[in-house]
Amino acid sequence: MQFRVDYQSRETRGRVGVLTTEHSQIQTPCFMPVGTQATVKTLSQEELTELGAEIILSNTYHLYLRPGHELIAELGGLHSFMSWSGSILTDSGGFQVFSLSKLREITEEGVHFRSHLDGSKHFFTPELAIEIQEALGADIIMCFDECISLPAEREYIEESVARTTRWAERCLKAHKRKDQALFGIVQGGTDPDLRLVSAKDLVSLGFPGYSIGGLSVGEPKEEMYKILEVLDPVLPEDKPRYLMGVGSPDCLLEGVARGVDMFDCVLPTRIARNGTVFTRQGRLTVRDAPYSRDPQPLDPDCSCKVCQNYSRAYIRHLLKTGEVLGLRLTTYHNVHFLLQLMAEVREHLLRGDFLAFKEDFLRRYGD
Amino acid sequence: MQFRVDYQSRETRGRVGVLTTEHSQIQTPCFMPVGTQATVKTLSQEELTELGAEIILSNTYHLYLRPGHELIAELGGLHSFMSWSGSILTDSGGFQVFSLSKLREITEEGVHFRSHLDGSKHFFTPELAIEIQEALGADIIMCFDECISLPAEREYIEESVARTTRWAERCLKAHKRKDQALFGIVQGGTDPDLRLVSAKDLVSLGFPGYSIGGLSVGEPKEEMYKILEVLDPVLPEDKPRYLMGVGSPDCLLEGVARGVDMFDCVLPTRIARNGTVFTRQGRLTVRDAPYSRDPQPLDPDCSCKVCQNYSRAYIRHLLKTGEVLGLRLTTYHNVHFLLQLMAEVREHLLRGDFLAFKEDFLRRYGD
Numbered sequence: 031m032q033f034r035v036d037y038q039s040r041e042t043r044g045r046v047g048v049l050t051t052e053h054s055q056i057q058t059p060c061f062m063p064v065g066t067q068a069t070v071k072t073l074s075q076e077e078l079t080e081l082g083a084e085i086i087l088s089n090t091y092h093l094y095l096r097p098g099h100e101l102i103a104e105l106g107g108l109h110s111f112m113s114w115s116g117s118i119l120t121d122s123g124g125f126q127v128f129s130l131s132k133l134r135e136i137t138e139e140g141v142h143f144r145s146h147l148d149g150s151k152h153f154f155t156p157e158l159a160i161e162i163q164e165a166l167g168a169d170i171i172m173c174f175d176e177c178i179s180l181p182a183e184r185e186y187i188e189e190s191v192a193r194t195t196r197w198a199e200r201c202l203k204a205h206k207r208k209d210q211a212l213f214g215i216v217q218g219g220t221d222p223d224l225r226l227v228s229a230k231d232l233v234s235l236g237f238p239g240y241s242i243g244g245l246s247v248g249e250p251k252e253e254m255y256k257i258l259e260v261l262d263p264v265l266p267e268d269k270p271r272y273l274m275g276v277g278s279p280d281c282l283l284e285g286v287a288r289g290v291d292m293f294d295c296v297l298p299t300r301i302a303r304n305g306t307v308f309t310r311q312g313r314l315t316v317r318d319a320p321y322s323r324d325p326q327p328l329d330p331d332c333s334c335k336v337c338q339n340y341s342r343a344y345i346r347h348l349l350k351t352g353e354v355l356g357l358r359l360t361t362y363h364n365v366h367f368l369l370q371l372m373a374e375v376r377e378h379l380l381r382g383d384f385l386a387f388k389e390d391f392l393r394r395y396g397d
Numbered sequence: 398m399q400f401r402v403d404y405q406s407r408e409t410r411g412r413v414g415v416l417t418t419e420h421s422q423i424q425t426p427c428f429m430p431v432g433t434q435a436t437v438k439t440l441s442q443e444e445l446t447e448l449g450a451e452i453i454l455s456n457t458y459h460l461y462l463r464p465g466h467e468l469i470a471e472l473g474g475l476h477s478f479m480s481w482s483g484s485i486l487t488d489s490g491g492f493q494v495f496s497l498s499k500l501r502e503i504t505e506e507g508v509h510f511r512s513h514l515d516g517s518k519h520f521f522t523p524e525l526a527i528e529i530q531e532a533l534g535a536d537i538i539m540c541f542d543e544c545i546s547l548p549a550e551r552e553y554i555e556e557s558v559a560r561t562t563r564w565a566e567r568c569l570k571a572h573k574r575k576d577q578a579l580f581g582i583v584q585g586g587t588d589p590d591l592r593l594v595s596a597k598d599l600v601s602l603g604f605p606g607y608s609i610g611g612l613s614v615g616e617p618k619e620e621m622y623k624i625l626e627v628l629d630p631v632l633p634e635d636k637p638r639y640l641m642g643v644g645s646p647d648c649l650l651e652g653v654a655r656g657v658d659m660f661d662c663v664l665p666t667r668i669a670r671n672g673t674v675f676t677r678q679g680r681l682t683v684r685d686a687p688y689s690r691d692p693q694p695l696d697p698d699c700s701c702k703v704c705q706n707y708s709r710a711y712i713r714h715l716l717k718t719g720e721v722l723g724l725r726l727t728t729y730h731n732v733h734f735l736l737q738l739m740a741e742v743r744e745h746l747l748r749g750d751f752l753a754f755k756e757d758f759l760r761r762y763g764d
Binding site for chain 1: 472480
């Protein structure tokens, strides 16, 4: 994997670059649609290509449980298994172990947990997280980290940050595949000092990219922005920075302004399945009664295939009657919305008027 | 609507023709995918076009209940509402009133029933069935008929056939839109004499096309084939013949051999959602465990997009984890299978070797 910063904005810390993997060139800053179970929910790989997705994310925890990483390796790895020719990033399973699974017990060696599916017992270690991710074969993979829930005692966060660093060292040591880039994950909750400790420790280990984990978990957005500002001078400028699990339009813009290159989030696909779509005027719940006779597209300002062809009234009918096409159309639109937003972000960064674009977007969007 | 028979097979009663509506030219014999609620389940209209569907079917009963025919009319009719540029056929609601709804009471005037959705009371008459279908605006519409359940007393079938003819007269009288072709529906259960009575009565009323209803409802296939043979000499050769609700590959071939021009059925889309697909070697339940590591496409003999890109192992994983893409891929393949089969049927009829093609297909398919 190679990363090249082509342009550094003067108005903000935003930058435009290109991330190159064996599978694709990724224009940054980028948003990565999430394909938890080796599928971006409701979309086909052909549609993802059509939408311009250059990289998608998939989840180690889910694929380890079903269908199993060994089965995927046997079928040629994740790209081949799901027939996706673009790039893939896998998380380490850390976040899911702490957010989804039951009965966790953390030791220095790793984490004991029970599957959220059938209650079966499992034990994840940094080495196993790397082994699974090597079997899956994504282009970019993550160190196994501890994701604490906030608020937490400072002492506990400190201990957890230190353990995450020790686990990162073990991941680096265990990682053998040279065609994969292994990112370290900065933790430390909302404590600026501990975030700095975590970042400095990881930077001293020397990763090809840095993820920022454990944010957007309920804390005020201002606290997240502050952490990004604290980390900015510590993270190497020539390495990509990935803000994990963040995907609302306003957070994308504020993240870019603070130097973030990569984002992922289930938000666009999840709210779509609940009948809510992004528009330039803010979110719209097309499932609601007022849209039952509305001949307009989801977003009159949108150029996507869905907005060119289908009305709010039709999509509402599909959602109300439980038809799959309804979920497909709202999802397609929402993913298009964020990918298009990021394309515009890159354009305005290069033009030097990103700040004005951001202010104008946020004023209209009003979220 | 115009219908032209271009070629009459000498080996069988099969024929090749073209049905022309204001929206499309339809090569016959044809299979019509079913879009019950103004969507062919899991597929987009773009995909239907890509699959070569020239006409689809939609259900009057369902659209009357949700979202309502008046709402659809307000939005420009069904073609505009669902953004489908091909042809549409709507049934009359007769079959659904008798198969889905609750607490029916049949009078000479019409049928009282309760919605299967919320138990609300409704009263369908031949006139209302036409009014709804005119509001929906399909290219081909159906007379309101009584669909009896089999077995039934001869006396009851006789009475029902007579009533269906009287209702057909009322439909003809009520039907005003000149851009829609109204078909009569032959009933009469599995009684050849009553089928003849029904067909002769309807033919004397003079419809632009004839549907054959009330078959494939559990009776042996041989009985259905026999009815088709009995009706063949009575139905005018220059009008299209539509066998309602029939869609298994063997029935399509046997129906074509007996002079049928049009078919529709939920079978390909319904079995797809249960994880079963058509292959040239018969049905295959890809949801089953033996396919968990199978790198082959659903049908190695198939040229569809799904079979070019995705493996049984991947599709099984999607179905087992409840992912929408799994339903999309099996549905797309099954609809492709039947549309492709009908294209080959037309080709072999024209070449004069349809009988050999049919025998060869059935031997391999073995259903």
